Amino acid sequence: MIRRFILLFVCFTLIFAVFLPEDKGAAANDSVTIAESTVNIRNGPGLSYQLVKQVKKGEKFTVLKEKGDWIQIQLSAAKTGWVANWVVTKSSNGTTTTSSGNSKGRSAEANTNQLRVRSGPGTSFRIISSLNKGQIVSVVDENENWLKISASFGEGWVAREYMDLKSNSTNSKDDNTNKSIDKGIVTDTLNIRKEPSTKGSIIGKLAKGTTVSIYSKKNNWLEIKYSGQSAWVSSEFVQIGNQSTPSKSTGVIGTVTASSLSIRDGSSLNARIIGSVSKGQKFAILDEVNNWVKIEYKSGKTGWAAGWYFSKDQAKSSEVAKDSKVTILHNGTNIRKDPTVQSTVLQRANEGDSFHIVSIENDWYQIKLSNGKNGYIAGWLVTTNGTGPGIDKQGAGGYLKYKTIVIDPGHGGIDTGATGSRGTLEKELTLRTAQLLSDKLKAAGANVFLTRNNDSYLPLPSRVRLASVHQADAFLSLHYDSNLDRSARGMTAYYYHSYQKKLAEYVYNSTNTQTRLKSRGVRSGDYHVVRENQRKAVLMELGYLSNSAEEMTLTSSHFQESAATGIYNGLAKYFKEQ
Structure with missing residues (x-):
């Protein structure tokens, strides 16, 4: 009897071991270096696990094993912990790789022609330029669907799927090539080429009036820097030196919207800073090139500033x-x-x-x-x-500019919220949606505040208090629903006070149309964040995690982008009608 019991126990153990989650082992020399300023170390491979320690940027740890997106590290002789792979750089046998989730500071290459660069992370934002296949740019910021890039035209957003991220290594030449020998002004629309020849592939264009720094000359060609790389333009269309045609006003007055704005000696982020102006100052716009404006920032002194930080009076036909x-x-x-x-x-x-x-x-x-x-x-x-x-399309962004929006990603920290049938945690999904929405609103010029921007717990009264402190024009609490009835699905919006109903209707209708989930309507709901809120507020339940089919939809990048876009458009329509 005992032998039979032992045999059964051994068989059960072997069968159970087959189905245990597989961990990836680590090579003996594998290590990670913390890439963010402050990073949480947890006692398990997930955001829901207990915090065991906080580490600082630059600290290095030995890798023990990997599980999904998480890495177990050796903290001390007797202590281990888990860190997310998107906040570290990993070294293996002396080579370092950066996790794909941390693209800031890296370069990226366009993998298609005519890639539209937009003023914000979404297809509703204004097109400000375009990239050609092979063109390399710097990555300034990111979210899961869009990259914020910096190039000769300034900063803009491109769809992530059409960009190939590069390693952190640079292809720069020696230091001598970084010193310009002269400056020039483009006299007509000008092709930028990879080589000093008309047979060289075109990698971009410069508009008339653009100031360029010249690094070398070869026959009838000038070497310039384009997106951080060496490039060439024909000298025939560049006026060498600082001479330029006398400045004359375009008839447009610009008001500075940034608290402090740098003035540069050329129409590019690479140009030298020569001064600064402050929020509220008004200037006659003397010239405009690819979203850069030329102003007389001091008596007798002119320079260039980023045009997207100016509120401009509409030009008239006579001007x-x-x-x-x-x-x-x-x-x-x-x-x-x-x-x-x-x-x-x-x-x-x-x-x-x-x-x-x-x-x-x-x-x-x-x-x-x-x-x-x-x-x-x-x-x-x-x-x-x-x-x-110039003309800016008066789209959604025009109605969101300067509005104060408080976004409340539901739950967080010890409060996980609903858990999906496939294990999705509501607190993680609400933060994901909130961050996508925040990027869109900021790009439109809104003042955006998140009640939490990481996996932390915040009491409900504190969330409401933030809306009052910031005098929010709108408060949005984002949630995902759950029900014992696994077939329940769809989207619902809740308000409590009558003055909140209109906001709820606009945001709900736009989001529901964009995502095409089953409509459960706009309802009155006795929820703390809307009931105790003296500001216009709405609580959005963006679908049911308890429904396995809907959970798959809700966690997809396509849905997340659609939900953020729908809320964004709903807010714009609401403010347009005010």
């Missing part, structure tokens, strides 16, 4: 200079009979085509076509030369 031109940003751009997207298409234009501006009507340029007739083109599809007044 259009005779030599003003628009340059097409993308192939296949429609030129229409009238200034509306419903109007007849007269012809299509391709990237780089230029047309003289006849007048401006709202967000449209009237332009002169090659056949002598006039047509209209949307102002957000083109760039203008130095004397041409």
Whole structure:
């Protein structure tokens, strides 16, 4: 009997071992270095495990094993812990790799042509430039679907799937190549090439009026820096030296919206800082190149500043200079009979085509076509030369600018919220949605505050207090639902006070339309964060984690992007009607 029991126990142990979660072993020389300023170490491979220690950037630890996105490390002779792989760099036999979740400070290469660069992380944001295949840029910030990049045109956002991230190693030449020998001003739209030849592949364009630093000369070609790399332009279209045509006002007045804004000696983030201006100061805009504006920041002294930090008075038709031109940003751009997207298409234009501006009507340029007739083109599809007044599409961002939004990612820390049928924790998913939404709102110029930006616990009264402290124009509490009935699914919005209902309706209708979940409607709900809130507030239940099929949808990148976009659009529509 005892032998039979022992045999059964051994068999059970062997069978159970087969189904245990597999851990990846670590090579003897594997180690990790902390890549963020402060990182939590936990007693298990997940955000729900207890915090055992906090470590600082630069600290190095031996790797014991890996499990999913988590790495077990040796903290001391008798103590171990787990760290997320996206906050460390990993070294193996002397080579270092950076986790894919930490792209800041790295470079990325476009893997397709005509990749649109937008002013914010979403397709509703204005197109500000484009990248060609092979073009390399610096990564400034990121979320799971978008990369914020820096290039010669300034900063913008591109879809992550169309960019290949590079390692942190640079391809720079020796220090001597980083010293410019002269400066020049581009006299016409100019192709940037990889080699000093017309046969060299085109990697970008420079607009008329752009200031460039020159690093070397070769025959009729000038070496410049483009997206941190060596590139070449024809000297025929560059006026060498600091001489420029006399500055004259475009008729547009710009008001500084940043608390402190740097003034540079060229229309690029790489240009030297020569001064600064403060929020609220007004300046006549003398010139404008690819979202950079030229102003007289001191008596007799001019310089360039980032145009996206200026609130501009709309230019009038009478202020259009005779030599003003628009340059097409993308192939296949429609030129229409009238200034509306419903109007007849007269012809299509391709990237780089230029047309003289006849007048401006709202967000449209009237332009002169090659056949002598006039047509209209949307102002957000083109760039203008130095004397041409720019147009920003008055989309959602225009109604969100300067609004104060408090986003409350539900639960956190010891309060995990609902747990999905597949193990998804509500507290992690709400934070994920909140961060995507925050990026969009910030790009539109809103003042955004998160009640928590990590896995921490915050009492409900404290969340409400933040809305009051910041005098929020809107408070959004994000949640995911659960029910004993596993078939329950869909989205619901809750408000408590009558003055909150309109906000709830706008946000809910837009989000539900965008995500196409089952509609459960807008309801009155007795929840602390809306009941005790004197600000306009809504609690969103963005779907059911208890429904296994819906849980798969809710955790997908596509849904997360759609939910953040829906809430963003709903807020914009709400403020538009106020």
